[in-house]
Amino acid sequence: MSKPLILVTNDDGIVAPGIKALVEVAATLGEVVVVAPDSPQSGKGHAITIHEPLRLNKVNPFPGIESWESSGTPVDCVKLAKHVVLKDRNIDLCVSGINHGSNASINIIYSGTMSAAMEAALESIRSIGFSLLDYSFDADFEPAKPYIRKIMGYMLARPFQPGYLLNVNIPKLPSDQLRGLKVCRQADARWIEKMIEGRDPAGRPYYWLSGDFVNNDHQEDTDIWALENGYISIVPSMHDLTNYPAIPTLKDLE
Amino acid sequence: MSKPLILVTNDDGIVAPGIKALVEVAATLGEVVVVAPDSPQSGKGHAITIHEPLRLNKVNPFPGIESWESSGTPVDCVKLAKHVVLKDRNIDLCVSGINHGSNASINIIYSGTMSAAMEAALESIRSIGFSLLDYSFDADFEPAKPYIRKIMGYMLARPFQPGYLLNVNIPKLPSDQLRGLKVCRQADARWIEKMIEGRDPAGRPYYWLSGDFVNNDHQEDTDIWALENGYISIVPSMHDLTNYPAIPTLKDLE
Numbered sequence: 001m002s003k004p005l006i007l008v009t010n011d012d013g014i015v016a017p018g019i020k021a022l023v024e025v026a027a028t029l030g031e032v033v034v035v036a037p038d039s040p041q042s043g044k045g046h047a048i049t050i051h052e053p054l055r056l057n058k059v060n061p062f063p064g065i066e067s068w069e070s071s072g073t074p075v076d077c078v079k080l081a082k083h084v085v086l087k088d089r090n091i092d093l094c095v096s097g098i099n100h101g102s103n104a105s106i107n108i109i110y111s112g113t114m115s116a117a118m119e120a121a122l123e124s125i126r127s128i129g130f131s132l133l134d135y136s137f138d139a140d141f142e143p144a145k146p147y148i149r150k151i152m153g154y155m156l157a158r159p160f161q162p163g164y165l166l167n168v169n170i171p172k173l174p175s176d177q178l179r180g181l182k183v184c185r186q187a188d189a190r191w192i193e194k195m196i197e198g199r200d201p202a203g204r205p206y207y208w209l210s211g212d213f214v215n216n217d218h219q220e221d222t223d224i225w226a227l228e229n230g231y232i233s234i235v236p237s238m239h240d241l242t243n244y245p246a247i248p249t250l251k252d253l254e
Numbered sequence: 255m256s257k258p259l260i261l262v263t264n265d266d267g268i269v270a271p272g273i274k275a276l277v278e279v280a281a282t283l284g285e286v287v288v289v290a291p292d293s294p295q296s297g298k299g300h301a302i303t304i305h306e307p308l309r310l311n312k313v314n315p316f317p318g319i320e321s322w323e324s325s326g327t328p329v330d331c332v333k334l335a336k337h338v339v340l341k342d343r344n345i346d347l348c349v350s351g352i353n354h355g356s357n358a359s360i361n362i363i364y365s366g367t368m369s370a371a372m373e374a375a376l377e378s379i380r381s382i383g384f385s386l387l388d389y390s391f392d393a394d395f396e397p398a399k400p401y402i403r404k405i406m407g408y409m410l411a412r413p414f415q416p417g418y419l420l421n422v423n424i425p426k427l428p429s430d431q432l433r434g435l436k437v438c439r440q441a442d443a444r445w446i447e448k449m450i451e452g453r454d455p456a457g458r459p460y461y462w463l464s465g466d467f468v469n470n471d472h473q474e475d476t477d478i479w480a481l482e483n484g485y486i487s488i489v490p491s492m493h494d495l496t497n498y499p500a501i502p503t504l505k506d507l508e
Contacts, residue, residue: 043302043305044301045299045300045301045329046300047299047364048463049297050297050463051294051296053452054462054463055458055460055461056461075299075364079463083447083449084449084461106376109372110300115363167495180508181507182508183507183508185496185501186494186496193333194337195338198307200307206309209330209333234504234507237495239363240440241421241440241491241493243419243492246492247490250437253404253405253435253437254435
């Protein structure tokens with residue numbers, strides 16, 4: 001049997017340590033092709049580039065691994081992989097990350113990492129976004145690697161079905177404190193934003209987004225609970241944003 | 255009773271005809287404040303700006319209406335409105351649009367218009383995104399206006415509750431062919447992408463995103479069915495992307 005074809009992308013850019021860790025794990029399971037942004041794209045959400053052309057250049061950051069960098073967003077990278085780089089091939093799995101920082105709970109909707117994964121799922125490709133709860137450049141991805149390999153192997157062993165888009169978040173813990181995997185729902189948390197106001201060198205005002213993550217949803221079936229209790233959280237995700245319970249409440253509008 | 259405070263934003267930029275039409279309707283129902291992007295932001299999804307500061311300038315495109323333009327994305331505009339422009343005030347309703355082009359079905363996840371509306375909903379503000387199925391600059395927004403006014407009035411008359419984030423799409427039809435409002439679910443349609451390849455003046459390759467919208471979900475409770483049959487579609491939407499039915503199917507991963 002031929003090796004599975006695994007597409008690797010991210011949103012921190014192709015030189016981020018997190019994608020290197022993910023390439024290393026993926027290479028133990030299949031043939032790896034990387035298509036990732038040429039610059040950091042955090043917070044890009046499901047942005048796509050429609051008013052300008054995209055660049056795509058072959059690069060060589062990972063010895064022996066076919067790699068391309070693009071001027072586009074993470075979602076653009078998945079589209080370029082599917083329709084240009086791997087045009088006539090079947091992609092068995094797409095993995096995005098490892099993100100430097102959490103994409104648990106509400107972070108999923110701002111996340112370039114998870115939007116890339118969702119785009120692959122829309123193309124009926126099994127897809128997983130991985131994030132480590134450590135923003136630093138020197139984050140230690142080693143403790144997470146065996147779990148990442150297990151989840152990737154699990155997905156590769158099964159045919160694609162809706163829901164095979166996984167949002168995986170990993171607590172910042174040494175190996176002996178990681179308690180394993182937990183399948184969860186997205187906690188109903190949010191950001192309380194602040195806009196930091198300042199003045200540029202010319203004296204003109206600017207605003208810079210900041211904020212605090214606030215969670216009031218402490219149930220044990222949530223991703224935030226899992227992460228706070230030493231588990232790696234796995235939330236199956238989807239692209240249908242319909243609020244079904246609200247439909248009957250609005251019928252008098254018709 | 256004081257007039258309700260209505261925030262207006264969009265993703266086509268503050269000079270687009272669609273936002274002018276929305277401001278005109280909103281001004282008949284309350285006090286209007288506009289905070290919108292200074293340039294087109296279509297396809298920006300739920301992108302936020304975190305690696306650079308944002309600009310915010312007072313402008314005067316709509317006589318008698320307080321208006322600000324920002325260098326940020328549509329979601330940034332809502333955050334600036336809430337935390338800077340209208341810092342100490344209660345926003346009764348946020349309306350986004352009128353978008354030039356459809357945001358029905360899967361388009362919601364790429365849409366700056368709907369992401370701005372969702373950001374307001376995350377701040378517990380009643381919120382509606384409006385889109386007309388006509389990409390042209392000269393699109394005729396007049397037939398839609400009475401319906402837009404009705405939906406805004408309906409929302410203003412009710413206290414906020416989850417699900418009061420509405421994705422409203424309007425078919426391109428003259429007034430006498432519009433058949434009214436229909437509350438729907440998001441159709442499970444998708445884009446079949448193409449990457450148009452070309453060469454720039456220096457001979458280097460570029461790729462430009464294109465594609466066809468394909469719908470295989472023809473049930474009568476979908477937004478696409480409503481639009482194809484002359485109705486204005488209203489889909490209540492939400493930010494929880496958990497695929498609940500998939501959770502039990504993954505439990506053997508734990």
